Amino acid sequence: MRLDPRHHLLDRTPARDWTDAYPIGNGHLGAMVFGDPQQDRLQVNDAGVWRGRPDPRSLPAGAAAAVLEAREAALRGDVQAADAATRRTQSGNAQMYQPFLDLRIHRSTGGSPPAPSARMLDLRNGWAITIAEQLRAVTGVSMADDVLLDRRALGSPTDLALSVSSPHEQSVAARTASHPGAVVLVEALRVGASVDPDAGGDDAVRTPGSFTESVHASWALELRSDGTASADLAAPAPSIRVHGATWVELRLVSATQFAADGTLRVPDAAALEAEVLDHLHRLAPLGHAELATRAEEAHRELYERVDLDLAAPSGPTPSPYRDRSPAAMPTTAQRLDDLRADPEHADGPDLVALLAHMGRYLLISGGVGEGPPLNLQGIWNESTAPPWFSDYTININTEMNYWPSGPGQLPEVLPVLRTWLELLSRQGERVAREVYGARGWTAHHNSDRWGFAAPVGDGQDRPQWSFWPLGGAWLTSTLVDLLRFTPEGPSPAAALAEGAARFVLDLLIELPDGTLGTAPSTSPENQFVLPDGTAGEVHVSTTSDLAIIRQLLTDLLEISRTTEVEEELLELAEAALSRLPGERVLPSGLIAEWSDDELTDLDPHHRHQSHLIGVYPGTGLDPRRDPALGQAARSSLVERGFESTGWSLAWRICLAARLEDAELGHRFLQRALHRVDADGTDPVTGGISGGVYSSLLCAHPPFQIDGNFGALAGVCEMLLQSHRVQDGHRELSLLPALPAAWSTGRARGLGARGGAVVDLGWTPQRVELAVHLPSGDPSADDYVVELDGAMHPLPTPEHGVARLSLTRTTGQDPHLPGRTGR
Structure with a gap:
């Protein structure tokens, strides 16, 4: 197996903390995979499991x-x-997003616990993979069939115990399986309402007194293996025990009572149980290989629309880690630490590409499908009282979740x-x-x-x-x-x-x-x-x-x-x-920021930069149209500083890109790639710091997923901007904030306003451009291309694609005088 440092995360130890685990999902079901060869944990979420109900809230x-x-x-x-x-x-308060269940898989090895030789997240194919002695575990969630899949090749005959627990009240039963030798568990779960929908307080929770004040949820789990399997429903955690297996396959499906629009989708827990069992029954004729292929194809259809290579092999400083085996590739944490120690490290462009690809992976895994929108943690949460309720904070964070779509x-x-x-x-x-x-x-x-x-x-x-x-x-x-x-x-x-x-x-x-x-x-x-x-x-x-x-x-x-x-x-x-x-x-x-000049900021380095909304994501403050105002915006951004929360650093990348300041944006990017420990501690300074965890999940800290999406939006904005309209023509601004570190590269599949899709390839001397015009009645006249301050019309398209080769120029930036150009 060969790894691409732009599309693979790697570790060599099991995840000790939740933020070190690898996320998988399909927008409905999500899980964090810990990758422990002996005592593995899959912490599972269903995007519909929230406290509360859709009843109207009283107003004071x-x-x-x-x-x-x-x-x-x-x-x-x-x-x-x-x-x-x-x-x-x-x-009162908004309600809380809730964890769903935990699957724990204990493997009897008879000796010292084996360490994984590799624990990987394959972004391109959508799998979390653990490789160890006598074990290869592959886990993912299928968008095609809405099922969590886990297959473990065990080498020699092995005993396993799989337990299922939930922080919520649940009732688990065994049911007849459609597949010979399989074991099926099904569960009815209820999530309590808040203690009082109109009361505040972070601990506003209670055990529900009846189903009528709860959200219903249900899951069904099927285990197949070549060993002997049996269900054990004794408290505290129902389990399935397997004897003498060389392989085990798991299928988990789930459903909740309410639809995305807040309506009552099904009446009760019994209807949900019938629904999840029917779901498993429909999947029964499909073998694991076919389900896995369908899952990969559905994921890759979305994931492979875009690809970034910010350090093309033909460039002056090729990446050092291309096409390596897991044994020869440094871990993601080591790559992050190496870049911090040496900001000029040749792996830097590939790490930025990995961060951007991780953002698209998370948007696909957490945001596609039916369900509520992505919350502060996407669809991944292990706490019944999560930070900020894991709800929607709509003064920036929910918006940022969707910027890169x-x-x-x-x-x-x-x-x-x-x-x-x-x-x-x-x-x-x-x-x-x-x-x-x-x-x-x-x-x-x-x-x-x-x-x-x-x-x-x-x-x-x-x-x-x-x-x-x-x-x-x-x-x-x-x-x-x-x-x-x-x-x-x-x-x-x-x-x-x-x-x-x-x-x-x-x-x-x-x-x-x-x-x-x-x-x-x-x-x-x-x-x-x-x-x-x-x-x-x-x-x-x-x-x-x-x-x-x-x-x-x-x-x-x-x-x-x-x-x-x-x-x-x-x-x-x-x-x-x-x-x-x-x-x-x-x-x-x-x-x-305030309407009275006598007011000053209590914190000049505040994490919000709301007074710059007109720069990004808005368009009202355009540095090209008003360079003086643009320079003031840049000064305001620099004044906020380079130390902040993870999501704020991501917003600052976007702002610098829109201001067309390549090196400022690159500096914010490198700062966002500082690794922090699970408790939010910076391993270098010892203080609490924003950045990313070793899983590349954004550290506020604690974890907030919006920084992952904001960083992706910022990288895209550095390569292509399409928000300006000139005399009725949509302007495609090429490489408006390209840092020197990305002097040669490629970007395929970037979306532009108006529905066009743009492919770019560049060197210090030239830019090659392909614009895929939207279907229907495409017209090259709808667009004009801008590069280094010069405007170029699109040529007549062939088969809906307009191609252009442009010579790059250097010198002073034409839009913000006095600053070195791109």
Whole structure:
């Protein structure tokens, strides 16, 4: 077996901690594979297993009056009174995403426990693989057949014990198998509601008193082997015992009661049990080899759409680890440590490619299929009280989860997001009406699979992470932009955009200078300092509020060109856009985050850079159109620093790329690749640090998956940008932030807005380009190519593909004067 350092993760010891295990999944079922040859663990999740139910949540009496009181206080500068008033709008907490079950596989070896000679994650084929003495275990989750597959070749006859446990109340039974000699277990599981849907507190959980206040879930497990197998249902963990086997195969399927849109899909646990047993029965005629082939083909169809090679073998510094055996390849952790010790290490470009490919792997494994959208941990979680509830934090993290779906050519993840946003908008209409007296819909800082839309908290939470009514607007603009990468464009988001626009238009107020603004207003999770030294969180018209509103209203006008939108709404949007202030530059040369220049940041290195939303993912602050504003944005980004949480570093990569600062983006990338231990400790400095774990999962710390997706989006943005439209032509900006370390390379299959797909190959002298135009009525006239500041029309396509060979230039960057070019 030969490994590709861009597509394989490698370790030589079992995962000691959860974050060292390897993730597998198909968007519905997920598992973390620990790879222990003697006592293995598969920690399994079902994306539908959440606490709570889709029942409407109560809103606090007097919330609308509290908003008006907070507005008056903010306008007169009384930040303490504004803070106190916004707390009276809080309505409990979002619910928690839950673990599902644990499979533990004990192998009797009769001697010292064998260590794995290799533990690998094969990104291209979707398998976690463990190789040890007398063992080859291959585990994955099939997108084609919605089943977790595990096959263990044991060499000589071996005894095994497989146990199944869950942190939730479950009832396990044995059932007759369709396959001779197989053993089938089936389970009915219930997940308790919160202690009080309207109460706060991190420990708001309880054991359910009846099925009616629980989420139903069910799993069925089939074991096949050439040994003798029998079920043992005795407490505490039901198990299957196998004697004298040389191979064992597992098939696990699962189902939950509720559909992605929050409706009741099936009535009870009995219906779920019948469903999972029928699922196994339908798979029974298929052997493991056929199921594995179907799983690989479904995974590779998505995964192989894109490939990155940032250190092509023909380049000046070839990668040192291409085409090596597992024994000759350094572990992923060692590669990360080597790059940190030597930032010029020749493996650096391949590690960046591996990080990007890992992002696409996780987006496929966690985001494709039916179910709720990707939460803070994707679909992987082992804790009943996970960090930040493993819910949806929609002031950046949920948006970041989906940023790479367009450039990474994975539109399959968008229907789930759109379905959930429609649920969120229905809940948000009530919040808009009863809390703000507004039309349309809104959502705040946190949500869950049930569409919670109100300010979180029980009257005690800080406004900086509770009161922020722009969540619906930002999520809608995110969906609109990602739909631009599809041939149909943003029209499917029209209804969501209209509702979100109605809300923000009603939210805006006229300020004394005649402009429009927001009050009360916060900048997500950040604080300011008043001239007297007092810290505050609630003010008037933060830069992020205005940037999000500007983007949403601009999106609505674009949608109206192809989809009918109410004329009065369009007139109001156009009038509001003409009165919205743009970003301001402070005397310090930085972009202002607050509307009052006397306010300063409590933490200049804060993890959020919400005042730069107009740079990325927005388009309102364009460094080409306004170089001075672009330079202020760059200074603001540098001011935030190079030490932060993993996801924040990923956002900074994207911002640097959009600012077309190649070396700044590369520096953030290398910083994001710092390895941290499972407890978040930096092994070099000893402090708590953001970065990645040895599994390449993003370390906030703790684990948050959004950093993996943000890093992928940033790498794509460094290679290709398509957000500008010039005289009706979509601009394809080639290699806008290409660092010197990637002087020769290839990128195949990058998505561009308008539905085109771009293949790139480059050297220091030339760029070879192939643009695959969208099907239907492709026209090269729809696009113009930009390279090093020069514009080039696309030639006439042949068979839907336009090819172009361009000479590269060097020198000063034409867009940000005074900075060395690409």
